Amino acid sequence: MASPRRTIALAMTAGLLLAASIPPWGWWPAAFPGVALLDRLLAEQRRGRRFARTMLVTAVWLAPGTLWMWDLTPPGWPVVLLLHGAFFGLAAMVVPAGRGRRVGLVGAVTLAEFVRWSVPFGGVPLATLPMGQAGGPLAPVVRVGGPLLLVALVVVIGVGLSALADGRRAGTGSVVTVAGALGAVVLCGVLAALAPSGHVVGEIDVALVQGGGPQGTRATPTGAAVVFANQLEANRLVETPVDLVVWPENVVNPAPEPADGVRSPDRLYADDAADALEAEARRLDAVLVPGWFHRHPTIATANLNYSTAMEPDGRVVDRYDKVRTVPFGEFVPFRGLLEAVSGTDLPARDVLPGTGPAVLDSSIGRLGVAISWEVFFEHRTRDAAADGAEVLLNPTNGASYWLAILQSQQVASSRLRALETGRWLLQAAPTGFSAVIDAQGRVLDRTGVSEQAVLHATVELRGGNTWATRFGPWPMLALGLGLLAVAWIPERRRPSPEPV
DSSP states (O other), rough: OOOOOHHHHHHHHHHHHHHHHHHTTTOGGGGGHHHHHHHHTTTTOOHHHHHHHHHHHHHHHHHTTTTHHHHTTTTTTHHHHHHHHHHHHHHHHTTOSTTTHHHHHHHHHHHHHHTTTOOTTOOOOOOOOOHTTTSSTTGGGGGHHHHHHHHHHHHHHHHHHHTTTTTTGGGHHHHHHHHHHHHHHHHHHHHHHHHHOEEEEEEEEEEEEEEESSSOOOOOOHHHHHHHHHHHHHHOOOOOSOSSSEEEETTTTTOOOTTSOOOTOOOOOHHHHHHHHHHHHHHTEEEEEEEEEEOOOSOEEEEEEEEEEOTTTSSSSEEEEOSSSBBTTTTTHHHHHHHHHHOOOOOSSSOOOOOOOOOOEEEEEEEEEEEEEGGHHHHHHHHHHHHSEEEEEEOOTTTTTSHHHHHHHHHHHHHHHHHHTOOOOOESSSSSEEEOOOTTSSSEOOOOOSEEEEEEEEEEEEEOOOOOHHHHHHHHHHHHHHHHHHHTTHHHHHHSOOOO
């Protein structure tokens, strides 16, 4: 029996390997030995030990990749680590300890990832296993079964390595596991090559405008005017002719009209912003998509976060309000309780979520929109593709957060969303990262942090569905449950109780 110190060291090593596979580090092969170590930690252990060991692995895995959350909500960061650790700990508890363990682990981890992407508060899909594979050779399988298939494949390879490491002790079961893992990888690769990936319906010239500025800044009334001025300055670097110009999330952040009617010269107001945007759309003779953020005109406790489609003649022809908002950033769960016990600053108003389809109609085609946080959720871009979007936009704003952890993970998520839908994805941020990503998930161009820049690209407009957009997560959820059921078949035949 391994000593407690050795067990803790192995669990921390497994977690660090999984963390290393996630952006911004992105050493994608590290995930496989991480899963292999987790499998060996669970072998022939009681449920309580499986829970505790998996909790530790998960906490070490997620802590580095979610460290930026400390700046958003100091109490929320450890809560997320504990909560997500509990999800995976419970998953480990329902996996049999004996011969069916490895099959069960594939299904259980797949289901646990889906759960944490979905609950509570709409889910927190950060530092996920698929993100770590966005730049690896397995990524195209998301066209087949979405990100959950990528989760399952990572675990399949991990348990295959664990079985291979059995060496001379390997029995028939380990040999079958290795062969099954290899067969699963080959099968998924073949399916990824055969799966539909959409088709080209047109082509447009685009510009992504990044105004630049320092990271780690907070929104202020005077700062909003500076951000808008930076965007206008960068917008003058756009080269014509161009069909579409994309601005980041909430860089148009007008102050409320003063009650006394006396405007401050160092603040941005809505009508001035609208006039400036109209002038830019006319000057460039292009569709302009700016991101707005301001107080709700009639609901005193609400904010609005949306993007508009402005035609070359200056008319606003469509609007998309952000549907999936950030817990503790754009809305505060249990606000009354937290305000009573928390010493940290909380958003004064919640963003009122939209209810419309994730698209903007314009003269150059239908644009799919996933504002910032929404790109972490595959169903948002899947809905856009199902509604006929021909290109995907991800206007975002990570300027308030320190480091570049979140921004790197967002680029990885955008790559997966492009692959899943068979659409190009255009990510625009005020201080980075802005990126042009093609339908194969390749980053063709990307800005640096804080620089003022414009990315130009000729982009395909695409139609059609992949299997992932057509069927969603349901086949993989059914497969995960099926694998767990199959895993318990050998256990039911065991005469002895679960070992201690």
